[in-house]
Amino acid sequence: MPKDNRILIAIGAAVAVLAAVAIGLIFSGGKKSAEPPPAAQGGLTVDVADAPELNTTRELRCYVDGQFVGMATLVDCARRNGLATDALDVGVDETGALVAAPTASFAPPPSAPGDLAEAEAPAATEAPDVAAPEPTTAAAAQCLRHTGSDWRSLSSSMSLNACVQALYAGTCVTPGDALYGRWGNTTLRLVPRRVEQSQDNNRFRTLVEQDRSCQFPDLR
Structure with missing residues (x-):
């Protein structure tokens, strides 16, 4: 093949490649992405777990x-x-x-569970008269959630820490509100930034603090 013909073929191939690239850019440049912008995907997040600093005059x-x-x-x-x-x-x-x-003014403590706790409690067995040990977080007891109208059992045998996690991990409440649960004879109450406990369903004290992500790092 003459040398001139090879040069012409090479030039023609290069022109064809450039034309294909140009056509591809023209067609692809006119299309818009079907995905919404990142701001639209993120949505609005309101963090109610962390209040700003207050002064006495605000x-x-x-x-x-x-x-x-x-x-x-x-x-x-x-x-x-x-x-x-x-x-x-x-x-x-x-x-x-x-x-x-x-604290919990919008959700006062519900009455303690009655028939449900008795029905799902393990059968009592005869035991010698010995002093009952103090309840610990490692002990097992029934874990209940109050749904707003009644009590629902989460487990018939669960440690205190596991019960708190099952009831409240990932959940935060707003000021004045509360969510209630039971671990054995102990009433549990989730209020902003902490879980409280009470033996008499009246006087509550802090059991564990809750972080800004509505989790309980001290229970891990």
């Missing part, structure tokens, strides 16, 4: 007996509720507004 939404009574400072809101300031739960609601309310 006003926030105050609740008394579950009713909004207007804007008030933390000290004034506590006075209206007849409580010390550390007895108020402070956080942000779904709108991002600061809220103060007595």
